[in-house]
Amino acid sequence: SQTIHQWPATLVQPVGSPLSLECTVEGTSNPNLYWYRQAAGRGLQLLFYSVGIGQISSEVPQNLSASRPQDRQFILSSKKLLLSDSGFYLCAWRGNGDGELFFGEGSRLTVL
Amino acid sequence: KQEVTQIPAALSVPEGENLVLNCSFTDSAIYNLQWFRQDPGKGLTSLLLIQSSQREQTSGRLNASLDKSSGRSTLYIAASQPGDSATYLCAEPTKAAGNKLTFGGGTRVLVKP
Numbered sequence: 001s002q003t004i005h006q007w008p009a010t011l012v013q014p015v016g017s018p019l020s021l022e023c024t025v026e027g028t029s030n031p032n033l034y035w036y037r038q039a040a041g042r043g044l045q046l047l048f049y050s051v052g053i054g055q056i057s058s059e060v061p062q063n064l065s066a067s068r069p070q071d072r073q074f075i076l077s078s079k080k081l082l083l084s085d086s087g088f089y090l091c092a093w094r095g096n097g098d099g100e101l102f103f104g105e106g107s108r109l110t111v112l
Numbered sequence: 113k114q115e116v117t118q119i120p121a122a123l124s125v126p127e128g129e130n131l132v133l134n135c136s137f138t139d140s141a142i143y144n145l146q147w148f149r150q151d152p153g154k155g156l157t158s159l160l161l162i163q164s165s166q167r168e169q170t171s172g173r174l175n176a177s178l179d180k181s182s183g184r185s186t187l188y189i190a191a192s193q194p195g196d197s198a199t200y201l202c203a204e205p206t207k208a209a210g211n212k213l214t215f216g217g218g219t220r221v222l223v224k225p
Contacts, residue, residue, distance in 0.1 A: 006155075044201070090155055094211065100158050101213055103155040104155050105155045
């Protein structure tokens, strides 16, 4: 069966520090991968998606970047965090086509 | 622009009552709609995926209906329990590259014992 792992689950970072959130999927190949952010009291915002290795599409201009170095690995990064980067980050995957979307457990980032 | 709306934003019911959650979408040419549950501080759990060719989909006490002509989907939860307390979100995929989902704002449900 397919599983999705996301880490770290929680982190507190100072403004200006770097960020790396990692997501891996098991039990499937060539998934579509997504990074969403859920800010307090707000809905889900799609940040990045990837349809293949090295293929990254950005949805909104921001202080973050994403990479897909391997088929089932998706990384969210920042060189210098801002206070506004605080939020709940969710990784998700789906197979090709229009199947179900499955989410990881999320990573809560607090920037101080 | 594709939009998905969920009203009300919050709902409180006594235990045992049936829950009716609404989802409206602007793109009548959808090809599926997905319902999720989110517990506080957790990720989203997929509940039901209903294809555009289906009028409803059932899983246990959950039943989701889809009416493309009116742009509506409804999630019914029969005989609600306190454990059903959570936020419920609906989402519709775009036809653009990546099959990205557009999410509604969610309905926060509280089932009182």
